Amino acid sequence: MRLSQSWRIMKIFKRILLVILICGIGLFAYSYYRFSQDHQEALSVLESGSMIASSEVGPIEYIMKGSEGPIVLFLHGMPGGYDQAPDNLPGYRLLAPSRPGYLRTPLDAGETPAQQAELYIALLDELGIEEVIVLGVSGGGPSALEFAANFPDRTDALIMMEAISQRFPNNGEISSLMTSDYLYWSMFKTLLGTQGVEGMASMQIPNLEQREDVLSNPQKSKRFENLLWSVWPGSLRENGWVNDLHQVNILSIPPMVTVPTLIIHGSDDSTVPVEHSIQLAEQIPHAMLHVIDGASHLMPLTHERQVRDLMTEFLSGNSN
Structure with missing residues (x-):
C-alpha cells in the first residue's frame, strides 16, 4: 500500500516537473523570438542610419547631422558608436564616426589613439572638410587629444567632456x-x-x-x-571596447596641444575621475577648465543646459 502510494506521488511529481519543463522551454522560446525580432530591428536601424566612407586609411562609418554652421567632430566613448551622438547641436553641423572596433568601423582601421586620429583626417579629406571643432567624450578623449596635438591646422578648437586623458589602469575584463x-x-x-x-x-x-x-x-x-x-x-561594440581598455591602460600624453581648449567634468564622476581633467588643464597651456559641482558621468544629460552654455560661450570666442 505504501509502495503504491509512493509510486503515485512520484508519478505526480514527475508530471509536475514535465509541465514546468515544458512551460520553461515555451517561455524561453517566446523570449528568444522576441529578442530575435528586436535584435534584427536594431541591426537594421543601425545600418540604415549611417554611411561608410572608403578613406585612404580604411573604411569608417559615420553620420552627418545639421545643415549649416561649423562642423563638430563628435568622438564617442566606450562602449559606443555613431548612434551615441547628440540629436542636434543648434548652430552647428555634427560629424559623428564610429571609432575603430565599434559597429561597422573595423578595428584594423586604427587601434591606437594616434592611428584613430589619422583615420579621422582621412574621413575629413574624403568628405572635403578642412577644419573641425573636436569634441571628445569619455573614452573618445585619447584620440581627440591626438587629433588636436598632431593636426592643429585642421582643429578649430578642442572640447574634452568628462574625458579620459591620463593613464587609466584596468584589468581589461568585460562582463x-x-x-x-x-x-x-x-x-x-x-x-x-x-x-x-x-x-x-x-x-x-x-x-x-x-x-x-x-x-x-x-x-x-x-x-x-x-x-x-x-x-x-x-557584440558589435566588443572589439572596440576591448581595444580601448588596452589603449587607456598604456596611455601616454601626446605632444603639446596648442589649440583653444575647453575641459568640462563633473565633480562626482565615478566612471572617469575628475582628476583626469584637472591634470589635463595643467598640461595644456591656457586651457579652460570647468568642474560642474555634483555632476556625475551623466553630466551631458543631468546638466545639459549648463554644459551647452559653457560650450556656446567658449566657441563664440574661439572658433571660426
Whole structure:
C-alpha cells in the first residue's frame, strides 16, 4: 500500500516537473523570438542610419547631422558608436564616426589613439572638410587629444567632456552580460518591465534632485532610456571596447596641444575621475577648465543646459 502510494506521488511529481519543463522551454522560446525580432530591428536601424566612407586609411562609418554652421567632430566613448551622438547641436553641423572596433568601423582601421586620429583626417579629406571643432567624450578623449596635438591646422578648437586623458589602469575584463546580446536584452527588458525607467534612473542617477529633473522631463527621460540602449548590441561594440581598455591602460600624453581648449567634468564622476581633467588643464597651456559641482558621468544629460552654455560661450570666442 505504501509502495503504491509512493509510486503515485512520484508519478505526480514527475508530471509536475514535465509541465514546468515544458512551460520553461515555451517561455524561453517566446523570449528568444522576441529578442530575435528586436535584435534584427536594431541591426537594421543601425545600418540604415549611417554611411561608410572608403578613406585612404580604411573604411569608417559615420553620420552627418545639421545643415549649416561649423562642423563638430563628435568622438564617442566606450562602449559606443555613431548612434551615441547628440540629436542636434543648434548652430552647428555634427560629424559623428564610429571609432575603430565599434559597429561597422573595423578595428584594423586604427587601434591606437594616434592611428584613430589619422583615420579621422582621412574621413575629413574624403568628405572635403578642412577644419573641425573636436569634441571628445569619455573614452573618445585619447584620440581627440591626438587629433588636436598632431593636426592643429585642421582643429578649430578642442572640447574634452568628462574625458579620459591620463593613464587609466584596468584589468581589461568585460562582463559577458554586456557583450551577450541576448543576456543584456533580457536583463534590460526585465528591469524595465518590473521597475520602469524610474527604477533604472534610481540606480544610474543617485542624486535625487537630478533624477527627478530627468524623470519629470519626457524628452530627458526618453534620452536616458535611449542612452541605456545605446551600448546594445554589445557584440558589435566588443572589439572596440576591448581595444580601448588596452589603449587607456598604456596611455601616454601626446605632444603639446596648442589649440583653444575647453575641459568640462563633473565633480562626482565615478566612471572617469575628475582628476583626469584637472591634470589635463595643467598640461595644456591656457586651457579652460570647468568642474560642474555634483555632476556625475551623466553630466551631458543631468546638466545639459549648463554644459551647452559653457560650450556656446567658449566657441563664440574661439572658433571660426
